[in-house]
Amino acid sequence: MHRGIDLLNAIEAHPNFGAGPTPTLTSNFLSQIENTDPGDPSLSKDDTGSCWGHYQFTGGGVRITSVIQSWNCVGGTAVACKLIAAAINTCKVACHICFKQNINATSFLADAYLLNLINELCGVWVKAGGVSSTQIFTAPY
Numbered sequence: 655m656h657r658g659i660d661l662l663n664a665i666e667a668h669p670n671f672g673a674g675p676t677p678t679l680t681s682n683f684l685s686q687i688e689n690t691d692p693g694d695p696s697l698s699k700d701d702t703g704s705c706w707g708h709y710q711f712t713g714g715g716v717r718i719t720s721v722i723q724s725w726n727c728v729g730g731t732a733v734a735c736k737l738i739a740a741a742i743n744t745c746k747v748a749c750h751i752c753f754k755q756n757i758n759a760t761s762f763l764a765d766a767y768l769l770n771l772i773n774e775l776c777g778v779w780v781k782a783g784g785v786s787s788t789q790i791f792t793a794p795y
Contacts, residue, residue, distance in 0.1 A: 658772040676729030687740040706748035707764030722774040725782035741768040
């Protein structure tokens with residue numbers, strides 16, 4: 655998760671980097687992550703418990719890599735931060751769901767999606783010319 659901290663530090667140092675309009679696909683993706691209800695009865699059993707987060711990051715045929723193809727697809731640092739916050743919240747909700755349902759999970763799918771999101775954001779940040787004082791982003795991921 656060091657890459658996530660390094661990305662947030664880089665964003666803090668360059669808050670206006672690549673600012674532009676937020677594409678509709680990205681806005682819709684963010685809304686899907688933020689607004690999925692864990693009590694929604696239409697969710698598949700494969701989208702709940704330790705798998706909470708699966709629908710948020712794959713519903714409607716979208717994937718992290720299909721949404722975040724470049725920094726222009728992100729729309730700017732504020733949107734990147736909102737995506738990260740929504741993903742972290744999804745991780746917390748997965749833990750809470752498992753606690754409430756007495757599910758003894760050793761891993762959570764939402765954690766993997768958070769890691770994938772961070773990696774994609776780091777990749778497009780670097781490709782767009784974003785800099786990091788730690789230069790962690792130059793390492794392949």
